[in-house]
Amino acid sequence: MSLPTSYRQWTLANHPTGKPTYSGSSATFSLETKDLPSLTDGHVLVQVLYLSNDPAQRGWISSPDQIEPERLYVPPVQVGEPMRARGLGKVLASKAEGFSEGDIVQGNMCWREYAVLDAKDPAQGLRVAKELPGGLSITHYLGALGGTGLTAYFGLVEVVGCKAGEKVVVSGAAGATGSMVVQIAKHLVGAANVIGIAGNDEKCKWVESLGADKCLNYKSPNFASELRDAVKSAGGCDVYFDNVGGEILDLMLGNMSRHGRVAACGAITGYNGEAPLPMKNYFNVISMRLEIKGFIVIDYLHKAMEVIGKLVGAVKEGKVKIGDENETVVKTKFEEIPGTWLKLFEGANQGKLVTAL
């Protein structure tokens, strides 16, 4: 088989103002064809198969005028660089120890057809993606067994130190991260009680099927009192895993037990510059000695392999269920990669949005 000598790539051409675009003279992204560098020692040549789509990618391409680079999670993408994206690929040729032709690998693929990657560069994070049990698609390494599962695990276990017997509340419980938090809390940590919060009754049923003792619909007109009653019945709330921020966070501040901890994982309002979050119950942070801890999963990636092993083991034992609900895989032509990514911001996907090339 002859190896490719060139590849196509989506390059950041302009920092977007408003919604990113991928056609026209001032487009955010431009499609380029590049020569592949020759394969040197310690490197692998990879064909990109799947790309992860993440809201955080929007921040990486923001204009430095809009956001100070040092306040981003990771360095921003510079104009002229390929659009950064995690993904899965197939090794076509390897000069790196531990990687063989035919291996499926995950790492920082970028929006490229092919890539020559340094196997030891931590920024690439290249590793072999082993087959999953029960015929599960390897794309779950981009979601439930990748970023979202790790976010759930590290947030719950490392950031706020959730322990067996504690009472947990999770918002966004039907989401990619939240559904893993529910299962990890109940089935791995051994929480005494898990209350989920989700956006409709059907989602709530699903969350309860995953092991939540109760799941509340935040669109209910009596949500505030239902939440209060549910937490009281559970005997309190030691850990709140917050995927949404805003009003639900504020309500939870008024429902936490003394010395309760909030794992601050997401705040929807933050992304779009909507009205400031009201914090009617902030004083509880002081009077109840609460702790709100923000975190980003990338700070914990040095422990990722160990935790992915645990999660895969839990899937094998049937303790953690993952399946089609956890991802939406969109078969995409190379020319349409930005278009699939933009679907993220329309909220059309259920679970992790994955681009299949």
Added chain:
Amino acid sequence: MSLPTSYRQWTLANHPTGKPTYSGSSATFSLETKDLPSLTDGHVLVQVLYLSNDPAQRGWISSPDQIEPERLYVPPVQVGEPMRARGLGKVLASKAEGFSEGDIVQGNMCWREYAVLDAKDPAQGLRVAKELPGGLSITHYLGALGGTGLTAYFGLVEVVGCKAGEKVVVSGAAGATGSMVVQIAKHLVGAANVIGIAGNDEKCKWVESLGADKCLNYKSPNFASELRDAVKSAGGCDVYFDNVGGEILDLMLGNMSRHGRVAACGAITGYNGEAPLPMKNYFNVISMRLEIKGFIVIDYLHKAMEVIGKLVGAVKEGKVKIGDENETVVKTKFEEIPGTWLKLFEGANQGKLVTAL
């Protein structure tokens, strides 16, 4: 000398609705005369000399309808009980080891002329108040060398673990707690930089004289950009000691360094049920991996003696300055104890408000 056999006491007669009162048929407090119990083993008879006035006392007498008792710092005062207050007194007679006639003691005196106190009851917190160096008034044991100094020390050192070389910002820096935070951060912890925030230029000068590298007036029209610039010049902010909450907290969330910690000590807005705090910069909690930790000094009182010893030592060495600016002592007739306490809510006092009987 003949010992007293009765004493006067201000009793909680009714939970207040609105501003507490102390005359009329539905008054919050009523003045009563009681018989002194006989002095039994392990007890001391104390004449109350000084009373501490604290905003938290307002919470202790709130109606159970207005605030759930389990969300208070300490058990509420029940109708019929003496109004709780820390204070200083003189031992008139002792049947308790370690306490002798003539000793000055501090503890939970309540609004009483005399009290028979159990020397070992942790709720009384009775201990001998040794003379202070440099002719300082013992009333500082109720303020800078008591609750406020301990709040400053524990918040900074225990709650957020401030270390030498870190950069610190303190709001309410001219206040009783804030002025101690500035000095402890700079002169005991060895912070690389301390920025104070206060309400006028005169206060700012005083805060700088205590050791702050800079103190900013939050009433300046350019406060937000001045704060930003000051933090940038300092090379960031690792620890924010928050005495005020609200808008300044929100601004600081946008100025913290990665992994910065907020010691949440006070939030003015919380007491009076004003408009909810806006949190425009909340997302920084996540993106910058911040930690907001609420605390109440009473959780740390088991280490109080050790820390008071440190603070008194630091005063002796000239590292920490305390003086008349730290307190307002109001000579008060017994009948007027509630009136002096109510001055707290008029903001008339500078530093700790102390009632001298």
